Amino acid sequence: MDPVRNPFAPGAGSHPPELAGRQAILDDARVAIERALLCKSSRSQLFLGLRGVGKTVLLNAVEGIAQDHAHITTFIEAPEGKSLAEQLLPRVHLALRKLSLAEHAKAKAHEAMRALRSFAAAFKIEYGDTSIAVEPEAGIADSGDLDNDLPELFVRIGEAARAAGKAWTLLIDEVQYLRQKDLAALIVALHKINQARLPVLFFGAGLPQVAALSGDAKSYAERLFHYPEVGALPEADAKEAIRQPVQGEGAAIDEDALAEIFIKTQGYPYFLQEWGHQAWNVATGTTITLQDARQAEPKTLRRLDAGFFKVRFDRLTPKEREYVVAMARLGDGPYRSGDVADALGETAQALGPRRAQIIAKGMIYSPSHGDIAFTVPMFNSYLMRNLASL
Structure with missing residues (x-):
């Protein structure tokens, strides 16, 4: 051919030519998007699944739906080692500039810009070519405590969106790479938005451990989010x-x-x-x-x-590679941490830091207490196919 x-x-x-099997997730997202525009309560959503199941594709599709329904959208891919505040600043600035084009929203957008300027100063964020040409507002989003400042900033954005007759949707990919304090502050901000009934919505995507991470960050996260599972x-x-x-x-x-x-x-x-x-x-x-x-x-x-x-295996240190190869030699997962330790001739406690680092790199996760599994489907087969060259 x-x-x-x-x-x-x-x-x-990459968007596949046929987005099969995901219509129910997209339908739920559309309902939430339309409700948010009406300032009706809508639960934000976190798409959870292994690598290669199409979570990013879904986020892109949801962003398109949101844009089709008068939402201003902000898309972030959470990088390792960079704060959420740094990622948000230039993108929120752009969103507020769009909202300020609506005549009825100019005053509220200006207030939100002032809050953003305060936020940038409080966290000492360098924003390069991004110029926020307003004076900061004393006492708003300027405490330097993200749990306090991010909700105040989100409220101002939500008020500007409501005044413009629009909504704001924040989308974050690779949520598992957010720092715990950043994830906690995001959850607090979304909780505040829900209480204020403002037209702000969040969609995230991440590996399966994100549900536990969000619960650890704030106990009420399970009531704040839907967690659609994206699988094979x-x-x-x-x-x-x-x-x-x-x-x-x-x-x-x-x-x-x-x-x-x-x-x-x-x-x-x-x-x-x-x-x-x-x-x-x-x-x-x-x-x-x-x-x-x-x-x-x-x-x-x-x-x-x-x-x-290979690109995922190459991120591991020699000792971390030794650990995942020992997992693969045990057959199909999930695997007991103790069995991996036995295979390596060490104790599970001694291997704890190494296991935690591999989890932090997004290569493995714990589906249940004492168990570990690969976040990459069929990764054990790859390792066994290529043992001689690893």
Whole structure:
């Protein structure tokens, strides 16, 4: 088949040609977005799942829905080692500039700008080319305590949005990389917004441990958020994610080829995209056959190993790599921390700091007390395939 017309898009956050199996999540998000615009109570949402399941794609889709419904949006990817305040400043400034264009919102937007200026000064944030050409407002968002200042800033943004007849949606990807104090302050700010019935909404995405992290940060977080689980697609949806793009290009795919791709990918969206991409390029006719799907396997695995898997493995230190290889040697997870320790000839207590560091890097998580599992689907298979070269 013509590779130029290949419909599949294997890439970080790339929107797949067919967003199968996620309609219920998007419908819930749309309802929350429309309610927020009416200043009706709406619970913010945190999309939780492993790597490669399409959480970023969902966030992008939700941002589009919000923009279609008169929301000003702010999108942040939480980096490791950078504060939330630093990330928010230039983006909130841009959002307030947009809100200030509405005649009825000019005064409220000006007040919010003054609060933002106070916030920047309190946290000594350098904002480079971003110029906030207003005087700070004494006593508002200037205490230097994020738990106090972020809610005050969010209230001012919400008031400006309400005056403009709009809403503000904040979206944060990779929530697990937020510092605990930043996550706690964000939760406090969203709680304040809910109490004030202001048109502000939050959508986040992160690894499965985010639910526990948010609960640890503030005990009432479980009542503040919905936690939609984003996982592998059921068989029917996984097949549709392959079939529809192929048919959209005037081609076809055999049912047994679809079954083969589903079995080999276990329904994980990123793997589906990569396998579909390679199967399309292998096919010589106008129909992708079972033979094509099988011939695509070596190149698909090489691509996944060199990109999706390796970039994550390379972030680990030699000792951390030793730990995850010991996990993989135990078979499919989840794994008992004690079993990994036994395999390494050490105690679970002695390995605690190493395990915590790997969790902090987003490579493993604890699905239940004493258990650990990979955040990357099929990572144990990658490690076992490549033991000789690791």
